[in-house]
Amino acid sequence: MTNFWTETVKRLTPYVPGEQRSGAHITKLNTNENPYPPAPEVLQAIRGVEGDQLRRYPDPESVELRTTLAEYHGLSIDEVFVGNGSDEILALAFLAYFTNGKPLQFPDISYSFYPVYCDLYGIEQKLVELEPDYSLSLERFEANLGGIIFPNPNAPTASAVPADAVSRLLEKHTEQVLLVDEAYADFGGESVVGLIRQYPNLLVSHTFSKGRSLAGMRLGVAFGHPSLIEGLQRVKNSFNSYPVDALAQAAGVASIKAEDYYRQTLTSIMQTRQQAVSDLQNRGFEVLPSAANFVFAKAPDGNAEQVFRKLNDAGVLVRYWNKPRLDQWLRISIGTAAEMQALLSALDA
């Protein structure tokens, strides 16, 4: 049969998300989902959406949601962009700022969607090596290239760089866009959203998927100088005018307003994380310091693949990569205390 794919599509190696298996006996610690439900007000807001709001197209500019986000962060609406998950925002941002003919810089161990977008758009990659202890040295980024992106905290290592280090990086690199992917900033890292007025080349992306328990809703945000935001809007309006549906807009507004609820669930996750680190260490794991809702842990004797398989057989899903420098490690999402207990019981068995 003729294959009608273009050369670009033939060359793609698409991103592979963690397995979405579910069931009564599954403990799912493989995709960094939040173990707690969204705030009750969020579910109420979704149920409150009227038939008329679904019959009509949603607000293409998501004005109420962006206004709510702007007020929450002390910004103005033209500094805020929302999209169908932060992955979509990254895809738009790569097209808007990084298809400039120069290599994009990002850590060699990092979110595996970045190389996928590079391949899709034909962007050359300049990988920046993590240190032997898996930390990211921002001094390693070079001047006069096509841009810089990194997650902070990083994935899958969970380690964070402080905001003042990001400031120093921005002082040095005023000529290329820096995209800081703060998908995990809710779990104790330092956000640099407050720096966007100082640095017109800084874009910061957030997601409702992790800290705000809305992975199933698909909602992401970006903050930056109005000119960066306008660039995203130009790409969005050349691709899909309505990426954020009416349910997601309603859920997003309610979520931002339910601050007390999220403060509690985030605190619980950070407490469970602290306990999980010592429980894993007591079982011979080496665990990197984590500022995220997951930990990156080296299996005893580096035997991660075997541990991964046995956990999988026992219905405990974690993430494993058979790749250099990662193949002795597991990425384990922080669940409820009961879910972490299921992990420990399976490990002990």
Ligand SMILES: *Cc1c(COP(=O)(O)O)cnc(C)c1O
């Ligand atoms: C989860 C994650 C995202 C994507 O979040 P969505 O809003 O669900 O698309 C982006 N970046 C990193 C580093 C992530 O881990």
